[in-house]
Amino acid sequence: MTVVKFEQPMSATEAETTSKSEVTRAKLIDAGIRLFSEQGYEATSTRQVQEAAGVQRNLITYHFGSKEAFWKACMSELFGHMTRLLRPAIVQSKDIEPGERIRFLIRRFIRASAEWPESTRIMFDEGRCDDWRLEWLVQHYVRPFFDTVTDVYEAGNLGRSGLSVIQFYYLLVSSASVFAMAPEYRLLSGKDPFKEDAIDEQAHVMAMLLTGGTGE
Amino acid sequence: MTVVKFEQPMSATEAETTSKSEVTRAKLIDAGIRLFSEQGYEATSTRQVQEAAGVQRNLITYHFGSKEAFWKACMSELFGHMTRLLRPAIVQSKDIEPGERIRFLIRRFIRASAEWPESTRIMFDEGRCDDWRLEWLVQHYVRPFFDTVTDVYEAGNLGRSGLSVIQFYYLLVSSASVFAMAPEYRLLSGKDPFKEDAIDEQAHVMAMLLTGGTGE
DNA sequence: GTCTATACCGAGATAGAC
DNA sequence: GTCTATCTCGGTATAGAC
Secondary structure, eight states, rough: OOTTTSSOOGEEEGGGSSSSHHHHHHHHHHHHHHHHHHTTTTTTHHHHHHHTTTTOHHHHHHHSSSHHHHHHHHHHHHHHHHHHHHHHHHTTTTTHHHHHHHHHHHHHHHHHHHOHHHHHHHHHHHSSSHHHHHHHHIIIIIHHHHHHHHHHHEEEEEEEEGGGHHHHHHHHHHHHHHHHHHHHHHHHHHOTTTHHHHHHHHHHHHHHHHHOOOOO | OOHHHHOOOOOGSSSOSHHHHHHHHHHOOOOOOOOHHOTTTTTHHHHHHHHTOOOOOHHHHHHHHSSHHHHHHHHHHHHHHHHHHHHHHHHTTSSHHHHHHHHHHHHHHHHHHHHHHHHHHHHHHHSSOOOOHHHIIIIIIIHHHHHHHHHHHHHHTTTTTTHHHHHHHHHHHHHHHHHHHHHHHHHHHOTTTTTTHHHHHHHHHHHHHHHOOOOO
16 A cells, blocks of 8 residues: 555655655654643653644654653754754864854854754753753763863863853753743843844843853 | 630741631741642642641641642741842842942842742743733732832843843743752752852852842 | 454543442 | 541553454
8 A cells, every 4th residue: 555655745855865654753853842841751751742643642652652662763864953953063163263163153053043942941950950851961962062172161261250160051051041031031022032133132142141252 | 715825836927826727827837838849730739738838738728728828828927928038139239329229139149049949949830821820829919019120120231241131031030940949059069059168159159140249 | 354342441520338 | 726537539550343
Protein backbone atom coordinates (compact mmCIF):
# COMPACT_ATOMS: atom_id res chain seq x y z
CA MET A 1 0.00 0.00 0.00
CA THR A 2 2.78 2.44 -0.78
CA VAL A 3 0.59 4.00 -3.45
CA VAL A 4 -1.26 6.32 -1.08
CA LYS A 5 2.05 8.00 -0.45
CA PHE A 6 1.93 9.58 -3.88
CA GLU A 7 -1.62 10.72 -3.38
CA GLN A 8 -0.64 12.97 -0.48
CA PRO A 9 1.15 16.18 -1.46
CA MET A 10 4.30 16.99 0.48
CA SER A 11 5.78 20.31 1.41
CA ALA A 12 9.25 21.10 0.14
CA THR A 13 10.84 20.51 3.52
CA GLU A 14 9.42 17.01 3.70
CA ALA A 15 10.35 16.00 0.18
CA GLU A 16 13.76 14.48 0.74
CA THR A 17 13.07 12.47 3.88
CA THR A 18 10.98 9.41 4.46
CA SER A 19 7.37 10.44 4.35
CA LYS A 20 4.84 9.07 6.80
CA SER A 21 6.59 8.31 10.03
CA GLU A 22 9.13 11.10 10.01
CA VAL A 23 6.52 13.73 9.24
CA THR A 24 4.52 12.61 12.26
CA ARG A 25 7.63 12.65 14.42
CA ALA A 26 8.51 16.14 13.22
CA LYS A 27 5.00 17.45 13.92
CA LEU A 28 5.09 15.97 17.42
CA ILE A 29 8.54 17.37 18.18
CA ASP A 30 7.61 20.85 16.99
CA ALA A 31 4.56 20.86 19.25
CA GLY A 32 6.55 19.32 22.10
CA ILE A 33 9.28 21.95 21.96
CA ARG A 34 6.70 24.70 22.11
CA LEU A 35 4.55 23.24 24.88
CA PHE A 36 7.35 21.91 27.08
CA SER A 37 9.05 25.31 26.93
CA GLU A 38 5.89 27.28 27.66
CA GLN A 39 4.37 25.11 30.35
CA GLY A 40 7.10 22.86 31.68
CA TYR A 41 7.42 19.09 31.62
CA GLU A 42 4.90 18.02 34.22
CA ALA A 43 2.28 20.54 33.19
CA THR A 44 2.39 19.35 29.58
CA SER A 45 0.38 16.23 28.82
CA THR A 46 1.11 13.94 25.93
CA ARG A 47 -2.53 14.27 24.85
CA GLN A 48 -2.13 18.02 24.61
CA VAL A 49 1.00 17.65 22.48
CA GLN A 50 -0.69 15.19 20.17
CA GLU A 51 -3.73 17.44 19.75
CA ALA A 52 -1.51 20.45 19.06
CA ALA A 53 0.41 18.41 16.50
CA GLY A 54 -2.83 17.31 14.88
CA VAL A 55 -2.04 13.60 15.07
CA GLN A 56 -3.80 10.59 16.51
CA ARG A 57 -3.62 9.61 20.14
CA ASN A 58 -0.88 7.33 21.47
CA LEU A 59 1.48 8.16 18.65
CA ILE A 60 3.98 9.54 21.16
CA THR A 61 4.21 6.18 22.84
CA TYR A 62 4.28 4.57 19.43
CA HIS A 63 7.11 6.65 18.00
CA PHE A 64 9.15 7.50 21.10
CA GLY A 65 8.27 4.87 23.68
CA SER A 66 7.53 7.17 26.60
CA LYS A 67 6.98 10.79 27.59
CA GLU A 68 10.50 10.93 29.01
CA ALA A 69 12.10 9.70 25.78
CA PHE A 70 9.92 12.11 23.80
CA TRP A 71 11.12 15.02 25.96
CA LYS A 72 14.74 14.08 25.32
CA ALA A 73 14.05 13.95 21.57
CA CYS A 74 12.52 17.44 21.76
CA MET A 75 15.49 18.80 23.70
CA SER A 76 17.98 17.30 21.25
CA GLU A 77 16.13 18.94 18.39
CA LEU A 78 15.82 22.31 20.15
CA PHE A 79 19.42 22.59 21.25
CA GLY A 80 20.52 21.15 17.95
CA HIS A 81 18.99 24.23 16.32
CA MET A 82 20.94 26.48 18.70
CA THR A 83 24.15 24.59 18.07
CA ARG A 84 23.75 24.81 14.29
CA LEU A 85 23.28 28.56 14.62
CA LEU A 86 26.24 29.15 16.93
CA ARG A 87 28.94 26.64 16.12
CA PRO A 88 29.78 28.03 12.66
CA ALA A 89 29.95 31.54 14.11
CA ILE A 90 32.39 30.39 16.78
CA VAL A 91 34.61 28.55 14.32
CA GLN A 92 34.58 31.16 11.58
CA SER A 93 35.26 34.08 13.97
CA LYS A 94 38.52 32.65 15.27
CA ASP A 95 40.55 35.11 13.21
CA ILE A 96 38.78 38.25 14.37
CA GLU A 97 40.47 40.47 16.94
CA PRO A 98 39.56 38.99 20.38
CA GLY A 99 37.67 42.01 21.73
CA GLU A 100 35.60 42.39 18.61
CA ARG A 101 35.12 38.64 18.29
CA ILE A 102 33.48 38.34 21.68
CA ARG A 103 31.07 41.15 20.89
CA PHE A 104 30.27 39.45 17.60
CA LEU A 105 29.54 36.17 19.38
CA ILE A 106 27.43 37.85 22.04
CA ARG A 107 25.30 39.41 19.32
CA ARG A 108 25.01 36.07 17.57
CA PHE A 109 23.90 34.39 20.78
CA ILE A 110 21.25 37.04 21.45
CA ARG A 111 19.89 36.67 17.92
CA ALA A 112 19.87 32.87 18.23
CA SER A 113 18.02 33.19 21.54
CA ALA A 114 15.46 35.43 19.85
CA GLU A 115 15.00 32.83 17.14
CA TRP A 116 14.66 30.04 19.70
CA PRO A 117 13.27 31.60 22.89
CA GLU A 118 12.27 28.06 23.80
CA SER A 119 15.88 27.34 24.76
CA THR A 120 15.94 30.08 27.40
CA ARG A 121 12.51 29.08 28.68
CA ILE A 122 13.67 25.51 29.14
CA MET A 123 16.77 26.62 31.04
CA PHE A 124 14.79 28.97 33.30
CA ASP A 125 12.37 26.14 33.95
CA GLU A 126 14.73 23.24 34.52
CA GLY A 127 17.56 25.13 36.23
CA ARG A 128 15.51 25.53 39.41
CA CYS A 129 15.15 21.93 40.47
CA ASP A 130 17.86 19.30 40.76
CA ASP A 131 16.17 16.39 39.03
CA TRP A 132 16.82 14.01 36.13
CA ARG A 133 15.95 16.63 33.50
CA LEU A 134 18.48 19.19 34.81
CA GLU A 135 21.08 16.46 35.00
CA TRP A 136 20.37 15.44 31.39
CA LEU A 137 20.41 19.03 30.11
CA VAL A 138 23.62 19.92 31.92
CA GLN A 139 25.37 16.84 30.61
CA HIS A 140 24.21 17.13 27.00
CA TYR A 141 23.97 20.86 26.45
CA VAL A 142 24.64 23.28 29.30
CA ARG A 143 28.07 21.99 30.27
CA PRO A 144 29.45 21.96 26.71
CA PHE A 145 28.02 25.42 26.09
CA PHE A 146 29.44 26.77 29.34
CA ASP A 147 32.85 25.36 28.44
CA THR A 148 32.67 27.07 25.07
CA VAL A 149 31.71 30.36 26.71
CA THR A 150 34.63 29.92 29.08
CA ASP A 151 37.01 29.43 26.16
CA VAL A 152 35.75 32.55 24.42
CA TYR A 153 35.84 34.49 27.69
CA GLU A 154 39.46 33.57 28.29
CA ALA A 155 40.51 34.09 24.68
CA GLY A 156 38.91 37.54 24.87
CA ASN A 157 40.79 38.32 28.08
CA LEU A 158 37.57 39.41 29.76
CA GLY A 159 38.84 38.90 33.29
CA ARG A 160 39.61 42.61 33.47
CA SER A 161 35.93 43.52 32.92
CA GLY A 162 35.07 42.87 36.56
CA LEU A 163 32.87 39.93 35.64
CA SER A 164 33.84 36.40 36.56
CA VAL A 165 33.16 33.83 33.89
CA ILE A 166 30.17 32.47 35.78
CA GLN A 167 28.72 35.96 36.15
CA PHE A 168 29.40 36.60 32.48
CA TYR A 169 27.69 33.37 31.52
CA TYR A 170 24.53 33.96 33.56
CA LEU A 171 24.20 37.57 32.45
CA LEU A 172 24.54 36.50 28.84
CA VAL A 173 22.02 33.68 29.07
CA SER A 174 19.49 35.57 31.14
CA SER A 175 19.68 38.66 28.96
CA ALA A 176 17.50 36.55 26.68
CA SER A 177 14.76 36.86 29.32
CA VAL A 178 13.21 39.59 27.17
CA PHE A 179 12.44 36.88 24.61
CA ALA A 180 11.73 34.06 27.05
CA MET A 181 9.26 36.21 28.97
CA ALA A 182 7.73 37.82 25.90
CA PRO A 183 4.13 37.64 27.20
CA GLU A 184 5.05 39.56 30.35
CA TYR A 185 7.27 41.92 28.35
CA ARG A 186 4.34 42.78 26.07
CA LEU A 187 2.03 43.40 29.02
CA LEU A 188 4.59 45.66 30.69
CA SER A 189 5.90 47.64 27.75
CA GLY A 190 3.21 47.29 25.10
CA LYS A 191 6.02 46.42 22.65
CA ASP A 192 7.08 43.30 20.80
CA PRO A 193 10.53 42.00 21.84
CA PHE A 194 10.81 40.02 18.60
CA LYS A 195 10.78 43.01 16.28
CA GLU A 196 14.01 43.14 14.31
CA ASP A 197 15.18 46.43 15.76
CA ALA A 198 14.37 45.34 19.31
CA ILE A 199 16.47 42.21 18.81
CA ASP A 200 19.33 44.22 17.35
CA GLU A 201 19.19 46.73 20.17
CA GLN A 202 19.29 43.98 22.78
CA ALA A 203 22.21 42.35 20.95
CA HIS A 204 24.23 45.55 20.77
CA VAL A 205 23.51 46.66 24.32
CA MET A 206 24.59 43.31 25.73
CA ALA A 207 27.71 43.22 23.58
CA MET A 208 28.58 46.63 24.96
CA LEU A 209 27.71 45.93 28.58
CA LEU A 210 29.43 42.57 28.86
CA THR A 211 32.72 43.79 27.41
CA GLY A 212 32.79 47.31 28.75
CA GLY A 213 33.05 48.50 25.15
CA THR A 214 30.88 50.67 22.97
CA GLY A 215 28.84 47.99 21.22
CA GLU A 216 30.42 47.90 17.79
CA MET B 1 -10.85 23.18 74.89
CA THR B 2 -8.53 26.17 74.72
CA VAL B 3 -6.41 24.58 77.42
CA VAL B 4 -4.40 22.43 75.02
CA LYS B 5 -3.09 25.66 73.56
CA PHE B 6 -0.92 26.17 76.61
CA GLU B 7 0.37 22.61 76.52
CA GLN B 8 1.92 23.14 73.08
CA PRO B 9 5.04 25.29 73.08
CA MET B 10 5.09 28.05 70.51
CA SER B 11 7.96 29.66 68.73
CA ALA B 12 8.44 33.36 69.24
CA THR B 13 7.06 34.23 65.84
CA GLU B 14 3.81 32.42 66.55
CA ALA B 15 3.30 33.81 70.03
CA GLU B 16 1.22 36.89 69.27
CA THR B 17 -1.17 35.44 66.72
CA THR B 18 -4.03 33.01 67.04
CA SER B 19 -2.63 29.56 67.52
CA LYS B 20 -4.13 26.61 65.71
CA SER B 21 -5.55 27.80 62.43
CA GLU B 22 -3.00 30.46 61.62
CA VAL B 23 -0.09 28.16 62.33
CA THR B 24 -1.48 25.64 59.87
CA ARG B 25 -2.03 28.35 57.29
CA ALA B 26 1.54 29.59 57.75
CA LYS B 27 2.96 26.09 57.38
CA LEU B 28 0.97 25.54 54.20
CA ILE B 29 1.97 28.87 52.71
CA ASP B 30 5.65 28.32 53.45
CA ALA B 31 5.54 24.97 51.70
CA GLY B 32 3.44 26.37 48.87
CA ILE B 33 5.86 29.21 48.16
CA ARG B 34 8.72 26.78 47.96
CA LEU B 35 7.02 24.15 45.83
CA PHE B 36 5.17 26.49 43.46
CA SER B 37 8.42 28.35 42.82
CA GLU B 38 10.49 25.21 42.26
CA GLN B 39 8.03 23.18 40.22
CA GLY B 40 5.40 25.54 38.86
CA TYR B 41 1.68 25.68 39.50
CA GLU B 42 0.40 22.72 37.52
CA ALA B 43 3.24 20.44 38.52
CA THR B 44 2.63 21.08 42.21
CA SER B 45 -0.17 19.08 43.78
CA THR B 46 -2.02 20.18 46.88
CA ARG B 47 -1.32 16.77 48.40
CA GLN B 48 2.39 17.35 47.97
CA VAL B 49 2.16 20.77 49.62
CA GLN B 50 0.22 19.34 52.54
CA GLU B 51 2.72 16.54 53.03
CA ALA B 52 5.63 18.99 52.88
CA ALA B 53 3.87 21.19 55.42
CA GLY B 54 3.27 18.21 57.67
CA VAL B 55 -0.47 18.74 57.96
CA GLN B 56 -3.51 16.60 57.24
CA ARG B 57 -5.05 16.17 53.83
CA ASN B 58 -7.70 18.54 52.54
CA LEU B 59 -6.63 21.36 54.82
CA ILE B 60 -5.85 23.52 51.77
CA THR B 61 -9.45 23.27 50.65
CA TYR B 62 -10.52 23.82 54.22
CA HIS B 63 -8.45 26.94 54.84
CA PHE B 64 -8.25 28.49 51.36
CA GLY B 65 -11.18 27.06 49.41
CA SER B 66 -9.30 25.99 46.29
CA LYS B 67 -5.84 25.48 44.83
CA GLU B 68 -6.18 28.73 42.91
CA ALA B 69 -7.03 30.76 46.00
CA PHE B 70 -4.18 29.07 47.87
CA TRP B 71 -1.73 30.04 45.12
CA LYS B 72 -2.83 33.68 45.34
CA ALA B 73 -2.34 33.59 49.11
CA CYS B 74 1.17 32.22 48.60
CA MET B 75 2.01 34.90 46.03
CA SER B 76 0.71 37.69 48.29
CA GLU B 77 2.90 36.39 51.10
CA LEU B 78 5.99 35.96 48.88
CA PHE B 79 5.83 39.35 47.21
CA GLY B 80 4.82 40.91 50.51
CA HIS B 81 8.21 39.80 51.82
CA MET B 82 9.92 41.45 48.85
CA THR B 83 7.93 44.63 49.29
CA ARG B 84 8.75 44.83 52.99
CA LEU B 85 12.44 44.50 52.16
CA LEU B 86 12.45 47.07 49.35
CA ARG B 87 9.89 49.76 50.12
CA PRO B 88 11.73 51.19 53.17
CA ALA B 89 14.95 51.31 51.16
CA ILE B 90 13.24 53.23 48.38
CA VAL B 91 11.62 55.71 50.74
CA GLN B 92 14.62 56.26 52.97
CA SER B 93 17.07 56.69 50.10
CA LYS B 94 15.22 59.62 48.54
CA ASP B 95 17.81 62.09 49.85
CA ILE B 96 20.86 60.29 48.51
CA GLU B 97 22.56 61.66 45.38
CA PRO B 98 20.65 60.12 42.40
CA GLY B 99 23.55 58.19 40.88
CA GLU B 100 24.56 56.69 44.19
CA ARG B 101 20.94 56.08 45.18
CA ILE B 102 20.26 53.89 42.17
CA ARG B 103 23.33 51.78 42.85
CA PHE B 104 22.21 51.45 46.46
CA LEU B 105 18.76 50.28 45.36
CA ILE B 106 20.18 47.84 42.81
CA ARG B 107 22.28 46.26 45.53
CA ARG B 108 19.26 46.09 47.82
CA PHE B 109 17.21 44.39 45.12
CA ILE B 110 19.91 41.81 44.44
CA ARG B 111 20.18 41.03 48.15
CA ALA B 112 16.40 40.77 48.46
CA SER B 113 16.34 38.44 45.46
CA ALA B 114 18.99 36.29 47.12
CA GLU B 115 16.88 36.16 50.27
CA TRP B 116 13.76 35.27 48.26
CA PRO B 117 14.91 33.45 45.10
CA GLU B 118 11.34 32.15 44.93
CA SER B 119 10.24 35.52 43.56
CA THR B 120 12.55 35.29 40.55
CA ARG B 121 11.62 31.65 39.99
CA ILE B 122 7.94 32.55 39.91
CA MET B 123 8.53 35.35 37.42
CA PHE B 124 10.65 33.16 35.14
CA ASP B 125 7.93 30.52 35.33
CA GLU B 126 4.81 32.61 34.89
CA GLY B 127 6.19 35.22 32.49
CA ARG B 128 6.27 32.70 29.63
CA CYS B 129 2.58 31.99 29.23
CA ASP B 130 -0.24 34.49 28.97
CA ASP B 131 -2.74 32.97 31.37
CA TRP B 132 -4.68 33.97 34.50
CA ARG B 133 -1.65 33.67 36.75
CA LEU B 134 0.49 36.05 34.68
CA GLU B 135 -2.42 38.48 34.54
CA TRP B 136 -2.83 38.30 38.32
CA LEU B 137 0.90 38.71 39.00
CA VAL B 138 1.28 41.64 36.62
CA GLN B 139 -1.70 43.42 38.10
CA HIS B 140 -0.78 42.88 41.76
CA TYR B 141 2.99 42.91 41.74
CA VAL B 142 4.90 43.23 38.48
CA ARG B 143 3.23 46.39 37.21
CA PRO B 144 3.64 48.32 40.49
CA PHE B 145 7.25 47.18 40.75
CA PHE B 146 7.99 48.12 37.15
CA ASP B 147 6.48 51.56 37.74
CA THR B 148 8.70 52.00 40.78
CA VAL B 149 11.76 50.96 38.80
CA THR B 150 10.75 53.44 36.11
CA ASP B 151 10.54 56.23 38.69
CA VAL B 152 13.97 55.42 40.08
CA TYR B 153 15.40 55.07 36.56
CA GLU B 154 14.12 58.50 35.57
CA ALA B 155 15.11 60.14 38.85
CA GLY B 156 18.58 58.72 38.36
CA ASN B 157 18.74 60.08 34.81
CA LEU B 158 19.79 56.67 33.49
CA GLY B 159 18.66 57.34 29.94
CA ARG B 160 22.23 58.26 29.03
CA SER B 161 23.48 54.77 29.99
CA GLY B 162 22.35 53.30 26.68
CA LEU B 163 19.77 51.12 28.40
CA SER B 164 16.07 51.75 27.91
CA VAL B 165 14.00 51.40 31.03
CA ILE B 166 12.58 48.08 29.86
CA GLN B 167 16.08 46.75 29.15
CA PHE B 168 17.22 48.05 32.51
CA TYR B 169 14.29 46.36 34.23
CA TYR B 170 14.81 42.94 32.63
CA LEU B 171 18.55 42.98 33.17
CA LEU B 172 18.01 43.85 36.81
CA VAL B 173 15.39 41.20 37.43
CA SER B 174 17.13 38.45 35.49
CA SER B 175 20.49 39.14 37.08
CA ALA B 176 18.91 37.25 39.98
CA SER B 177 19.02 34.16 37.78
CA VAL B 178 22.15 33.09 39.67
CA PHE B 179 19.92 32.60 42.72
CA ALA B 180 16.83 31.39 40.89
CA MET B 181 18.84 28.76 39.04
CA ALA B 182 21.00 27.82 42.00
CA PRO B 183 20.90 24.05 41.31
CA GLU B 184 22.25 24.55 37.79
CA TYR B 185 24.72 27.17 39.03
CA ARG B 186 26.11 24.70 41.54
CA LEU B 187 26.46 21.98 38.92
CA LEU B 188 28.26 24.34 36.54
CA SER B 189 30.55 26.20 38.91
CA GLY B 190 30.79 23.98 41.96
CA LYS B 191 30.12 27.07 44.06
CA ASP B 192 27.21 28.26 46.21
CA PRO B 193 25.54 31.43 44.88
CA PHE B 194 24.04 32.13 48.32
CA LYS B 195 27.36 32.60 50.10
CA GLU B 196 27.54 36.11 51.51
CA ASP B 197 30.48 37.20 49.41
CA ALA B 198 28.93 35.79 46.25
CA ILE B 199 25.76 37.79 46.91
CA ASP B 200 27.76 40.94 47.59
CA GLU B 201 29.81 40.46 44.45
CA GLN B 202 26.71 40.02 42.33
CA ALA B 203 25.14 43.11 43.93
CA HIS B 204 28.19 45.28 43.29
CA VAL B 205 28.79 44.05 39.76
CA MET B 206 25.20 44.73 38.76
CA ALA B 207 25.21 48.14 40.40
CA MET B 208 28.31 48.95 38.37
CA LEU B 209 27.12 47.47 35.08
CA LEU B 210 23.65 48.96 35.11
CA THR B 211 24.82 52.49 35.83
CA GLY B 212 28.08 52.51 33.93
CA GLY B 213 29.78 53.43 37.20
CA THR B 214 32.41 51.73 39.32
CA GLY B 215 30.16 49.86 41.72
CA GLU B 216 30.38 51.98 44.83
C1' DG C 1 1.04 -0.48 11.03
C1' DT C 2 -2.69 2.07 12.69
C1' DC C 3 -6.29 3.02 15.76
C1' DT C 4 -9.56 1.99 19.77
C1' DA C 5 -10.51 0.52 24.31
C1' DT C 6 -9.13 0.31 28.69
C1' DA C 7 -6.17 -0.42 32.79
C1' DC C 8 -4.13 1.97 36.48
C1' DC C 9 -2.83 5.83 38.94
C1' DG C 10 -3.09 10.31 41.06
C1' DA C 11 -5.14 14.86 40.72
C1' DG C 12 -8.69 18.33 43.06
C1' DA C 13 -12.91 18.64 45.29
C1' DT C 14 -16.89 16.95 48.10
C1' DA C 15 -19.69 14.53 51.43
C1' DG C 16 -20.16 12.35 55.46
C1' DA C 17 -18.33 9.89 59.88
C1' DC C 18 -16.65 10.97 64.41
C1' DG D 1 -13.63 20.96 63.75
C1' DT D 2 -11.11 17.20 62.24
C1' DC D 3 -10.38 13.28 59.57
C1' DT D 4 -11.76 9.61 56.16
C1' DA D 5 -13.99 7.86 52.13
C1' DT D 6 -15.21 8.69 47.73
C1' DC D 7 -16.43 11.09 43.30
C1' DT D 8 -15.02 12.64 38.90
C1' DC D 9 -11.66 13.79 35.84
C1' DG D 10 -7.50 13.46 33.22
C1' DG D 11 -2.76 11.60 33.10
C1' DT D 12 0.52 7.72 30.96
C1' DA D 13 0.88 3.34 29.29
C1' DT D 14 -0.76 -1.13 27.51
C1' DA D 15 -3.39 -4.62 25.11
C1' DG D 16 -5.96 -5.94 21.53
C1' DA D 17 -9.05 -5.07 17.22
C1' DC D 18 -8.62 -4.26 12.28
